[in-house]
Every structure is written in C-alpha cells, then in structure tokens.
C-alpha cells in the first residue's frame with residue numbers, strides 16, 4: 195500500500211516567500227512574513243470516518259493513515275506552517291487573521307499539478323487569536339461533503355481527502371446565545387493548488403510591507419500562473435485578468451446551482467477562483483435572491499444569494515488596490531474592473547441560456563421568471579429539472595416544485611412564452627446544467643446528527659449521492675429529490691447557520 199508518508203513532499207511556498215523568525219506558538223501579530231512554522235497538536239484517539247477515494251487516487255495513495263491525517267504523526271519531508279493573511283470582514287478591514295486553525299503539511303506533485311495538503315482543526319497557531327484552533331465534527335462534515343459536492347457539480351473548489359474524529363470534546367456556542375455545549379472534535383485534510391487568498395496580499399499592502407508583497411506576487415505568478423510570459427505591468431495585468439475571470443466563473447457557477455457561500459470576506463476568496471472555506475454556507479431551496487444562511491449576516495444580508503456577483507466584484511477591487519503599488523502606471527487597473535462587469539455579464543447570460551435550454555439570452559423572459567420564482571416559494575432544484583420536460587400538455591407538473599399548491603395564470607403565460615423559445619432536445623443539456631441532487635442544508639444536518647452518535651451510514655450515503663448530481667439515481671429519488679421538509683424551515687443548521695465551527 196502507498197500512503198501519505200511515501201509521497202515526495204516539497205515546500206516551495208516557504209522556501210520562496212519570507213517567513214516568521216519566531217518559532218514559538220503563541221498568538222501574536224506576525225510582521226514581514228507570509229507564514230509561520232507550526233506543528234499540529236496531538237489528539238487523543240484519531241479515527242478516520244470518511245475519505246475520498248477519488249482524491250486519494252489523484253494523489254496515488256490508498257492507505258488511510260489516520261495518525262498522519264489527524265496531525266499526530268509528521269512524516270519526513272513535511273515542513274508544516276500556517277499562512278499569514280488579513281481580510282475585509284463584512285466590508286471592514288479586520289487586520290491580521292491568518293490560518294488560525296489550518297496547518298499546511300506541504301506540497302506534492304500530482305497528475306493535476308502541484309497540490310497543497312492542509313489540516314483544518316489541528317490546534318492553535320500564531321494566528322489563532324482568542325480561539326482554540328480546533329474544529330467540530332459538525333462543521334468538518336459540512337466542509338468535507340460540500341467541497342466534494344461542488345467538485346462533482348463541476349465547480350472549482352478546494353477538495354477534501356479525509357475526515358478524522360479526534361476523541362476530544364470541544365465547547366461551542368452554536369447560536370452565540372450563551373448556551374455552549376460539547377461537540378466531537380475533528381480534523382479534515384483539504385487539498386488545493388494553494389490556499390493563497392486575496393487577503394494574503396492585502397495584509398502586506400495595507401501594512402506597507404512592499405518586500406513581502408512583491409515576493410508573494412512573484413511566487414504566486416511563477417508557481418501558479420507560470421504560463422504567463424509577459425513582464426512588468428503587463429504581467430500583473432495578465433495575471434489579475436485571470437483572477438478576475440476565474441472569480442467571475444466561480445460565482446456564476448454558484449448562481450447556477452443555488453450555492454450561497456455565506457462569508458465572502460476577502461480572506462475567504464481564493465486567488466485561483468476556487469470555492470474555499472466552507473463555513474455557514476447554504477443551498478437555495480425556495481428561490482430567493484435575498485436569502486443568507488449566515489445568522490451573523492442577517493442584519494444587512496451582505497452575503498445574500500443574489501448579491502454574490504457584486505460582492506465578488508467588491509472583493510476583486512480590494513485585491514486590485516492591494517497590488518496597485520507594484521504597478522509603474524496604475525491607469526490600466528481600472529479596466530480590469532470594467533472587464534469583470536463585461537465578463538460576468540457574458541457568463542451570466544450563457545448560464546441562463548444553458549439552464550433554460552434557449553439559444554439567445556432574453557432578459558424579459560429571465561427577469562419575469564426570477565420574479566415568479568420569488569413571488570411564491572418555488573424549489574429551485576426541482577423547478578429546473580421539471581422544466582426540462584415541460585411541454586404544452588403538462589404545464590401542471592411544474593407545480594410539483596411549488597411549496598404552495600396551484601399554478602397561476604401568470605405561470606401558464608410564462609411557460610407558453612418560454613416554450614416558444616426552447617431548442618429541440620433541450621432536456622439533455624438542461625439536465626447537465628441543472629443538478630437533480632444538491633446538498634440541501636437539512637440533508638447534511640441529518641447526516642451530522644447520526645454521525646455525532648457514531649452512525650456514519652447517512653454520511654456515506656450522501657457522499658455517494660453527491661458524486662453524480664446530474665444523474666437520475668432513481669434509487670435515491672423519493673428520499674433526496676425532495677422539497678425541504680416542514681421541520682427544517684426554521685431549524686438551526688438548516689435555515690440558520692453560524693460561523694461557530
């Protein structure tokens with residue numbers, strides 16, 4: 195068998211960017227550095243409860259080493275570290291944040307290029323501030339399943355390799371209402387080309403540390419955007435243009451499937467345009483642009499579903515202003531923001547054409563649809579799957595996606611005008627754009643409740659389900675191709691989530 199310990203570990207990031215001189219582990223501000231050396235904390239009794247065969251096969255490993263993947267054992271070649279970054283949280287600059295509970299073990303080469311393996315929940319680091327550096331089973335299951343679900347939906351994302359429970363009990367106050375309780379501790383191993391965020395650049399720019407900023411930018415472009423061959427300002431423009439475009443594509447994918455990230459702070463925005471940091475995310479059930487899953491966000495709903503493309507743009511503007519000191523002439527930077535708007539609009543139009551099976555974007559048709567979808571509660575996922583099979587004779591079947599009964603004349607009018615615009619055999623295309631199975635909030639909640647009792651059957655069932663989200667999977671249909679049950683409408687973990695994790 196081949197395991198993590200057999201991989202050829204390297205540490206390009208820490209050899210090519212400035213590091214922290216201090217090696218002790220205590221919370222502090224770290225200046226003039228992109229990372230600090232850290233060591234995962236020892237946990238009492240690690241046990242792997244789920245693992246991604248597919249991720250493992252990309253890494254060419256097949257041994258489930260829970261001691262290594264929970265942080266109890268390091269292998270030769272690993273040089274663990276935590277990254278320094280800052281971020282705008284809910285629109286305000288929060289200063290240094292950093293990997294408060296994430297520790298990168300190192301980098302390995304794979305058929306998909308360089309990959310970084312990172313433990314999340316493996317104890318305090320210099321960036322832990324006032325917190326314990328740990329993660330609970332609840333949030334770890336949410337991250338494991340959702341990152342894999344996003345991958346299988348065709349959405350750029352960090353991946354998950356493994357999830358270990360640690361044997362520890364961790365105190366968390368889920369609703370921040372003074373009622374903490376103990377929950378099982380867990381560590382996941384997540385995988386990505388890198389975990390460099392917009393905030394990784396911002397921290398140096400806002401502190402005026404041009405040396406670290408330059409080195410990190412050079413490292414990032416050389417290592418992860420090595421195909422770019424220009425130089426000077428043009429190289430920065432070419433790089434940022436790719437970040438702008440990949441971010442736009444990512445957020446349009448989210449809109450396509452009804453994913454709401456929930457905390458689009460600039461520290462949670464990947465430089466690769468991949469979905470990162472699964473916290474209080476949620477999935478749209480009844481289509482609603484105003485819905486946010488995050489209770490911390492309820493007062494302003496900054497991170498609501500329909501706002502995500504604008505917030506991604508706002509975050510990109512923060513990235514661009516952080517890189518701007520490295521330009522000799524800054525006049526071209528603004529064009530990148532204009533490009534974001536244009537590129538996003540094209541992706542948005544393409545996405546709607548594919549969702550609806552129409553050839554030409556039709557703003558009236560789509561705006562009328564968005565209005566109708568939100569007027570009464572309509573299940574987004576069921577609606578688009580049913581729509582693929584609607585014709586003049588079966589309008590009524592669309593009402594299976596309605597949370598309230600009955601189909602109105604407005605709906606019939608919309609369907610009639612829609613049917614005049616569809617392409618032949620639209621169903622095949624629509625069904626590869628509109629998933630049949632998404633990771634509904636209440637489904638994960640059910641799996642979490644069982645897993646907390648050490649029953650992992652539902653966790654495994656959902657893991658199977660989300661691997662083929664566009665397939666009919668008739669054996670799962672009655673159970674999971676299903677509207678939100680009444681009990682889930684206002685339940686914690688289903689309609690309301692917090693950053694507590």
Ligand code: AMP
Pocket residue numbers: 291292293294295296321322323325326327328329457461462471473693695
């Ligand atoms: P998030 O919004 O979850 O991405 O986290 C924001 C910041 O809080 C990041 O710097 C995290 O590393 C840090 N953080 C979150 N939870 C913990 C924890 N339990 N211990 C230490 N740091 C944490």
Ligand code: MG
Pocket residue numbers: 461462471
């Ligand atoms: Mg984060």
